[in-house]
């Protein structure tokens with residue numbers, strides 16, 4: 455009888471209590487640019503990752519900051535609600551809230567920051583601030599239910615490539631990110647988008663160039679690339695070279711872009727990838743690190759992914775690339791960075807304000 459009673463107590467009291475302790479849920483918010491996203495994570499396992507894209511910018515060929523912050527205001531509550539529902543939990547089960555504090559568009563960041571601060575205060579849970587670029591790198595640690603993804607070991611090299619960043623980072627630890635190379639002007643994603651705009655393609659141009667490049671000849675045209683010392687990058691010269699090349703060709707044939715779209719895309723994509731890979735190979739040689747990753751929106755580029763695997767074979771690298779859904783802006787990556795901070799008690803205070811730019815990784 456006593457044994458039966460004990461079993462009942464263990465099963466109905468201790469086990470659920472233990473499970474509650476193990477199930478620490480984090481809500482994450484990302485609103486740095488034009489995507490409003492909320493995610494729920496249990497540890498590094500992503501239970502939901504909802505993204506509301508803002509179509510409003512497409513007609514302008516770029517993100518309009520004022521319109522972006524207004525759209526975040528409209529989207530944030532429904533997106534959080536959907537993230538909780540998809541994760542099958544209630545807001546009372548959350549242990550903490552993580553948010554993107556910067557860098558990004560200030561008006562956009564303010565929406566996510568203000569929401570997160572109010573939410574933490576009202577639910578009496580800790581607040582965790584996350585640097586957006588660190589979030590992109592932490593996406594490499596994302597796991598999904600009933601699936602194990604191999605993650606890199608420290609130290610590893612990560613090429614963080616997005617619309618706002620192009621950096622080679624030596625990742626020594628979750629919180630020790632050493633920038634060893636960076637762009638001195640445009641980011642690689644920015645170069646893709648600006649070049650697409652020159653060709654009359656809609657925003658964002660990166661994924662469109664990627665798609666069109668598949669049907670083109672990458673060696674059809676060549677453009678002059680900048681030769682920058684060390685591990686740094688420059689993309690503004692390439693963009694100007696492309697602009698002048700097109701201007702001259704259009705004088706001879708006004709349909710030049712239309713007739714050569716696929717070849718132009720394939721050629722410019724090859725130039726961007728060659729530039730990115732040259733310095734990444736150099737960084738690997740100089741540091742002796744052979745675990746090499748890419749992260750950020752441009753890491754979704756099929757040509758860049760192929761170049762990573764090709765170089766991996768050539769130089770004996772172990773290559774890590776985040777899944778597509780975790781590579782462009784999303785809240786799951788913020789939740790993963792948030793979880794590592796949560797485990798280490800690295801909480802933020804209510805007086806935190808967003809920042810548009812960072813010179814150091816936080």
Ligand code: KG4
Nearest residue numbers: 616617618643658660751752754755782783
């Ligand atoms: O990380 P992300 O979503 O936002 C920023 O933090 O900037 O990156 C967006 C950038 C844009 O410039 C977009 O054109 C580029 O990533 N991008 C791509 C591809 N998918 C997104 N660039 C090249 N090929 C792609 N498949």
Ligand code: ZN
Nearest residue numbers: 616751782783
């Ligand atoms: Zn991003």
